[in-house]
Amino acid sequence: MSYATELLKKQFQGNIVVQIYGEYFAIRQPDSGLVIPAGQANLVRSLRINPTSADLRRVNTTVGQYSFQIVDKDNTFTAFLANNDTLTGAAVRIWIGRNTAAIDGASFPFSQYFELPQTIIKKIEHKDTTYVFTTAEQTDRMGRPVFNTQTTVGAAIDLIATVFQASGDITKFRSSGYLKIGNELVSYSSKDDTLKRFNGVIRGEDGTPVEEHKLGDAIFEVYKVTDNPINIFLKFLISNGGGGPYDVYPEGLGISASLIDVTGLENLRDNIFLTDQFRLYMYGIANGLTYLENEIMFANNVRVAISSDSKITLALLDQSIFGAEIPIIDESTIIDYPSWSVDDNTVINQVIFEWDWNEGTGKYNERSVFEDAASIATYGLRQALKIPAKGIVAALSGAAMVNDRSFRLLTRFANPNPQISVTTQIDKSLVNIGDKVRVESSQIPTQFGSLEFNQEVEVVSRSIDEMEGKCTFQLVFTSYSGIRSCYIAPSDVILTFVDQKTVNVASGRGAQYKPGWIMKLWDIDAGTHTADAPNVIDTIVGDQITFVSNFTTTLVDAEFRIVFADYDEVVEDQHRYGFVSPAPSHEFPDGSASYLITF
Amino acid sequence: MDNFIPKIVYGTGPTTIVFDYPPERDNGEKKTGVKRESISVAGVRQISLDRTEITREVTYSFLSPALKSSLETFFDAWGKYGKEFKYHQHNENVSFVTYELADLVFTPKRQLPKAGDFIYGVTFKFRRYIP
Numbered sequence: 175m176s177y178a179t180e181l182l183k184k185q186f187q188g189n190i191v192v193q194i195y196g197e198y199f200a201i202r203q204p205d206s207g208l209v210i211p212a213g214q215a216n217l218v219r220s221l222r223i224n225p226t227s228a229d230l231r232r233v234n235t236t237v238g239q240y241s242f243q244i245v246d247k248d249n250t251f252t253a254f255l256a257n258n259d260t261l262t263g264a265a266v267r268i269w270i271g272r273n274t275a276a277i278d279g280a281s282f283p284f285s286q287y288f289e290l291p292q293t294i295i296k297k298i299e300h301k302d303t304t305y306v307f308t309t310a311e312q313t314d315r316m317g318r319p320v321f322n323t324q325t326t327v328g329a330a331i332d333l334i335a336t337v338f339q340a341s342g343d344i345t346k347f348r349s350s351g352y353l354k355i356g357n358e359l360v361s362y363s364s365k366d367d368t369l370k371r372f373n374g375v376i377r378g379e380d381g382t383p384v385e386e387h388k389l390g391d392a393i394f395e396v397y398k399v400t401d402n403p404i405n406i407f408l409k410f411l412i413s414n415g416g417g418g419p420y421d422v423y424p425e426g427l428g429i430s431a432s433l434i435d436v437t438g439l440e441n442l443r444d445n446i447f448l449t450d451q452f453r454l455y456m457y458g459i460a461n462g463l464t465y466l467e468n469e470i471m472f473a474n475n476v477r478v479a480i481s482s483d484s485k486i487t488l489a490l491l492d493q494s495i496f497g498a499e500i501p502i503i504d505e506s507t508i509i510d511y512p513s514w515s516v517d518d519n520t521v522i523n524q525v526i527f528e529w530d531w532n533e534g535t536g537k538y539n540e541r542s543v544f545e546d547a548a549s550i551a552t553y554g555l556r557q558a559l560k561i562p563a564k565g566i567v568a569a570l571s572g573a574a575m576v577n578d579r580s581f582r583l584l585t586r587f588a589n590p591n592p593q594i595s596v597t598t599q600i601d602k603s604l605v606n607i608g609d610k611v612r613v614e615s616s617q618i619p620t621q622f623g624s625l626e627f628n629q630e631v632e633v634v635s636r637s638i639d640e641m642e643g644k645c646t647f648q649l650v651f652t653s654y655s656g657i658r659s660c661y662i663a664p665s666d667v668i669l670t671f672v673d674q675k676t677v678n679v680a681s682g683r684g685a686q687y688k689p690g691w692i693m694k695l696w697d698i699d700a701g702t703h704t705a706d707a708p709n710v711i712d713t714i715v716g717d718q719i720t721f722v723s724n725f726t727t728t729l730v731d732a733e734f735r736i737v738f739a740d741y742d743e744v745v746e747d748q749h750r751y752g753f754v755s756p757a758p759s760h761e762f763p764d765g766s767a768s769y770l771i772t773f
Numbered sequence: 774m775d776n777f778i779p780k781i782v783y784g785t786g787p788t789t790i791v792f793d794y795p796p797e798r799d800n801g802e803k804k805t806g807v808k809r810e811s812i813s814v815a816g817v818r819q820i821s822l823d824r825t826e827i828t829r830e831v832t833y834s835f836l837s838p839a840l841k842s843s844l845e846t847f848f849d850a851w852g853k854y855g856k857e858f859k860y861h862q863h864n865e866n867v868s869f870v871t872y873e874l875a876d877l878v879f880t881p882k883r884q885l886p887k888a889g890d891f892i893y894g895v896t897f898k899f900r901r902y903i904p
Binding site: 184186216504506507508509598616642643644 | 815820
């Protein structure tokens with residue numbers, strides 16, 4: 175039993191547990207696993223997860239906010255507040271769960287509750303015998319100075335000096351590394367903390383100009399990295415004490431790896447950004463979050479987000495991982511008719527990439543302008559979207575990256591794209607910003623002149639009312655919305671079998687199937703289906719597939735295949751795979767269109 | 774012993790009010806599931822149960838002026854604040870149910886004149902909940 179499983183139930187008794195100032199409050203006692211003091215167990219009244227959104231044209235991180243209410247019964251909470259010195263700024267933990275014991279007998283333990291990202295109190299109001307709290311995510315820990323070690327020149331430096339005298343403390347500088355003074359990047363091989371000297375200086379590194387430096391000029395310690403952009407993101411967040419394999423930079427934000435969606439980010443890297451390489455010179459960074467937004471996120475069209483397990487992650491905008499399963503929002507969960515709008519102001523038909531940063535000149539070597547001529551002809555030239563990307567360099571296949579990003583942006587924004595607003599029941603509350611969802615509705619206009627909408631779109635805003643059991647999403651089209659994907663249904667020879675319902679397929683092939691799928695038996699020699707009824711996959715362990723029912727046909731090694739049952743016999747999840755549509759109408763029983771392949 | 778003559782116990786004292794007779798009318802507890810409901814476009818009904826609201830309406834008749842006065846004090850000092858009290862359906866039994874007043878009203882009705890005063894009747898609506 176998990177919270178995700180419980181969410182699928184349409185009849186439930188929800189619970190919210192809040193830990194504030196070290197004390198627990200709740201709507202009601204959890205079934206098990208936590209005992210809340212009697213006077214605090216029935217006081218929580220509401221919880222709203224206020225809208226968080228991703229701006230498609232800007233990279234700024236939006237901070238998630240929650241608001242909840244605690245009833246001040248008999249002034250209990252007022253007295254409780256009086257005992258706490260800190261009102262705002264205190265940490266709040268919130269869990270969402272279910273009380274199932276009274277409904278279906280099995281208890282839902284507190285350990286299975288879903289914990290929201292931790293927040294801190296920003297505002298407290300008291301009205302109508304109730305305290306209203308507003309809390310916000312703790313992104314503060316990302317917004318602090320990092321790679322900001324600096325001192326000043328202690329004695330004038332001429333054009334040939336190889337020993338640099340500093341005026342201030344240099345103990346925080348690494349024993350060897352790079353320095354930036356004015357426009358010049360230099361390396362040093364050792365330092366003397368007592369004498370405040372950098373020794374073995376090599377001037378004009380990376381083609382920067384050798385310059386004279388005056389007494390009092392700023393000296394920045396530089397950390398030069400060439401790496402995959404997602405690796406840089408991970409190392410930047412985790413280094414300086416976060417632990418694990420990404421804790422490797424001499425400085426960093428020091429966020430614990432356990433608070434970061436490392437696996438998800440690694441998957442993102444390997445699926446989308448595997449070959450990309452960025453080069454960055456890190457120094458004088460006053461705000462770590464702003465730096466990441468400007469240097470990593472904007473250039474890669476990703477945004478900071480919170481994963482479904484409440485960890486820091488990146489929401490990938492306008493990219494789809496082929497074959498990935500995506501949530502379906504259909505009319506079994508949509509509450510009201512969705513609204514649909516198109517705004518002409520969203521058009522972008524010129525993208526300017528500035529890239530290949532030159533540390534010596536302090537300017538970009540490259541400026542690439544991309545335009546969509548058809549869009550300009552129709553809508554006129556709109557204000558350009560300007561993307562500075564210091565990390566993208568020519569020597570690391572930067573041109574290809576710039577072309578790719580610009581193409582995607584123009585494909586998405588050259589024409590006004592619709593936005594959809596939809597409200598669903600609570601079962602979709604784990605859908606997150608940046609997630610791709612398939613919306614199926616009979617009330618959204620399509621480009622085919624109907625209202626039968628069935629497309630993949632992207633979540634750019636989400637709000638949740640836990641008490642009312644409603645989620646509201648803003649969804650936008652992506653550059654690939656409407657593009658049909660073709661999936662080939664798996665079909666495997668039964669190499670061996672255990673019994674009439676347990677079969678073995680070739681190594682690695684078991685992963686191609688799923689429990690719940692409906693299959694038929696195919697006689698290889700006869701070239702036809704057997705007379706067996708469609709059979710449901712019960713379990714899959716490795717390459718061994720067990721069906722719910724026995725096949726009536728006596729199985730023989732390597733003489734039969736398992737294949738998808740017919741289109742109108744399979745479950746919805748199987749419909750995205752290719753099927754042969756029945757003659758003569760060539761339309762599927764649910765009205766879905768068929769395609770004609772010609773040569 | 775089940776005598777159907779109730780008593781109310783309230784306050785930190787506590788104070789006990791013992792009735793003289795069984796209530797004229799006591800229909801027992803009425804349960805209502807307080808819910809949040811939404812129905813999807815396709816008709817799937819989502820119900821989120823907030824709590825079970827339990828009410829009980831009891832009418833007492835032939836209350837002496839002294840008993841009416843005790844109930845008025847109970848209302849003024851305790852009941853109208855929504856505070857909980859113990860209701861023993863049988864005053865000689867230890868079992869009780871904890872209620873609070875649902876409607877914060879006290880409306881005694883004069884039934885008969887007696888010795889310069891009246892005999893009264895009053896109706897209370899009790900409330901409790903199952904979270």
